Amino acid sequence: MFFDSWNEIFRVLVMAGLAYPVLIAAVRVSGKRTLSKMNAFDLVVTVALGSTLATILLNRQVALWEGAxxxxxxxxxQFVTAWASVRFRSVRRLVKAxxxxxxxxxxxxHExxxxxxxxxxxVCQAIRAQGTGALETVHAVVLETDGSFSVIPRSQYGSGSAMDNVPQRQTRHHGAGQQPVREPGDRQGPA
Incomplete structure (x- = not known):
């Protein structure tokens, strides 16, 4: 259970020494984008690379050249998909949220x-993580394609040009699907 044989230990060490440089070379040749987490597709490829490397190291039935x-x-x-998504809108829509x-x-x-x-x-947690305590001081919170939150305070919104690629559905104040934000202790209606 804890130890099978010295041969297995030696095999894992040798495979790690050989497979790791293959992975590094492949990543260096393909560019920085290969290990980025700019969207869900990139994350899946990164996880798949790690899983493949682990399989190469631990599974006796996988030869080094098969793993490579x-x-x-x-x-x-990943390179071909990223290349195509930069050049073709239809591919970009298919692979990127x-x-x-x-x-x-x-x-x-809310919708x-x-x-x-x-x-x-x-959403409130993301706002607090940016050091802001009141929703009213925030102009926008965006769920990005990589799953992270971008919090844009009113004071830093500027022209809003960074928001051009964010669909602006239902953005009228108190429009459909929206709820006015109230601080705890605020009273609704006349006092």
Whole structure:
């Protein structure tokens, strides 16, 4: 259970010494984008590369050259997909998600949050992580294509040119799917 044989230990060490440089060479040849996490597709390729490397190291039935071919194939497919998505809008739409606006001008966009399976608590957590305590001081929260949140304070919104590729559905103040934000202790209606 804890130890099979010295031969297996030696095999893993040799395979690691040979497979790791193959992986490094493949990644260097394909460019920085191969290990980026710019979107879900990139993340899947990164995880697949790690899984393939582990299989090469631990599975006796996988020869080094088979593993090298698998690593090279993944890197090549990722490179071709990234290349095509830069040049062809249809490919880009197929492999990349759009960023999603979750909060606009201090109002939560509940329909967008439902579609993306994001809770108001998660949006608030992202805002607090940026050092902001009040939703009203935030112009926008965007769920990015890599799953991270971008929080844009009102004071830093500027011209909003970075928001050009974010669909602006239902962004009218208190429009459909939105709820005005109230601080705890605020009273609704006349006092």
């Amino acid at each position: 071919l698998a690593l090279g194939s993944l890197v090549t497919l 759009e960023p999603t606006l979750l909060l606009h001008e201090g109002c939560l966009l 967008a949050m439902r579609r993306q399976r994001v809770t108001p608590d998660e």
